[in-house]
Amino acid sequence: MQWHNIFFFAVSGFILGAVSGGLGLSSAAALIFVMVALGAVFFLRMYLCTSGTVVYHTAISIIVLFFLAGNVYYSVDDYIYYAKRTALEGATYFEGIVIDEPQRRNGNQTAKIRIASSQNNQIDNARALLYVSPYPELSYGDVVQITGDIALPPSGSYGDYLAKERIHATMYYPAIRVMGNSANPFFSTLYKIRLHMNDVISRRFTQRQATLLSGILFGDRGEFSKEFLDKLSISGTLHVTALSGFNIAIIVFFAFAVFSVLFFGKRLAVFGATFLMVTFFVAMTGFTVSALRAAMMACIAGLADQMGRLYNPRNAIAFAAAAITFANPKAPVFDLGFQLSFAATLSIIYFAPVLRRRPFFKAASFLSWRDALAITIAAQLGVVPITITSFQNFSFSALPANIAILAIMPLLMVLGFTTVAASFVFTPLSILLSKPTAFLLDYSAGVVEVFYRLRVPFNPDVGVVAAIAYYALLIYFCARHSPHEKFFMK
């Protein structure tokens, strides 16, 4: 068996193992399952082996062994999480440090604190989410003393979300005293740059334009009104305001184009500078899981574009998923963004080419709208069971809405970033650039409004079995009609 196949089966097993842990399969049960599976493989190898089936037996063995590793890894991570959580129970006094820029919303601010100590014991690296009054405003790196009642994450989806975010406790409006600031200078500088960028955006644009642009450029939805969030969600365009692979891919392509000119096309320098820029951008978001995931997906797309084709997209995606799972084993089950991102990417890579083979999508069209439609359909069909189950917000109007918005998104992002960048150099240029940016933002908001009004909802009850059957059918369809059938099956 070739190394790339061994790698693929190993990471697939590892991810499946972590998923099984997230779904409640204990390590003991996983061990029994693995032993039975290996026994079955051994039996088949001994008595029913033909030369053609050896490779399948090896593949199954690799998958089940790494399945066990993934499950155990999840269990250890979960044990550590609950141990820290339990240690916080009953404590009413903490000292800690604010670990990223607090989110400022209407009526409150939320801050993530890394707890250094409580009155009971030293707690290593536990985290609390604080809801506090909007003033005084907390900043990244503030050293704080907190007194108040602690609330442990509840069971249910909110508790799962907090666990995925590695939050061990929440506190609502505790007494808080800022003792000083011991921010990491590197992150402090990055956050200051980010704050300056947000400041430029909020001063150049109206509130509606500014919130939309902050969402598109930084995935920041803190100031979205509930009404606008609903409109984005129902029109199927909410993803453009998330830090998605698509958004970061545009940054990668733009950076690549700029650095290609600056470095006279010297490939290594261009790649290095682009990589550094994306790293800085992800660091500016605080290395959040969503930003890391998006950056990885963007790099996959970037590599694919630069190399003409990606030699093995299957392994690149598996690598990205495994890296995220390794960093946070709760991500595959409890991070909806993870699921949506990978489902959409897989569908775009495997299903869009199938659609493009149809005569309707092959025909020439104004602004290549047929091609955009193929990609949009692929992405939407790839995620539809997840969005229907999680949000009950699927609407057929999402298809034209996405074509209309995604067509201008690269230009909008480039203009948005250059408006912000120009403010560091020459303010009048920034003001000038803000005008076409404002036009595209108004256009995007108009598209959202129109397709929110023209919504055609379709949200049937989708059970687990139906979802699995749906994806099985989609995979079969891709395998059957893929233009690279051999490659897909390999």
Added chain:
Amino acid sequence: MISKKTIQFAVVMLVGFNLWVWYVLLGAQNTENAVYFLNVGQGDSQLITLSSGRGALPIKILIDGGRDKKVLDALDSALGVANSKYIDIVMVSNPDLDHFGGFIDIARRYDIGLFISTGYQSQTEAFRALQEEISMRNIPILTLREGDRMRYRNTNFFVLSPNRTIMEHEGLNEASMVVMMESGKSRALFTGDTGFVAENILLAKKYDLKADILKVGHHGSKYSSGENFIATVQPIVSVVGVGQNRYGHPAPSVLETLQRAGSRVYRTDRDGTVKIILDK
């Protein structure tokens, strides 16, 4: 070689941008003298736009800024394409969070020509944050009290309250800035959070309190809008700036008093932002 798709895209973008520019330019000129009672939740915020002649953007005066960032969306909706991110004058009637909280975010996002208050200082963290923003951005400050007056073209603003005595002896609410605006034939009375005490002082001073539009005092609290006061003001339209609250605002007794006086009552929690065009 530029691809056909790029050319098509560029043409569509340029045509769209051209239309958008004309839409913004023409829309910004189409302004009238008006008062907006902005829907900012539980709090007060009134925007006054005064036409400044053909082709120019209107003068914008914002009395109070609500509690938080909601005022930013409300301003967007009210001003539309005329939102130049500049407000000529902001006035704080009362240094309570539900009147000035939104000004902190406005100061961070808008250029402001002048900041007006009664000079009453609050010791809260939020008020300190507002003072820091004003100082950092070098926004000029003006203190206005009873007897002061501002004029722009045919619009006059008379400050009826507070005076030094009220500020020293009464609470924060009674020391709210009370302003009568006269624009052509229209009169509007802005009362901040005043209650019976300030109302009775205004009545005793025999000011001409008759107004077409009344900003109902203290979000319709049962301790404001006394019968004598309302009977003197005789508002044609009364507007209550109110959102979800635990104080029982607006009080049924206040709504009854206003209705008995023949006033048409609007509430921002039910009617959203209320726009009243002046001189009509």
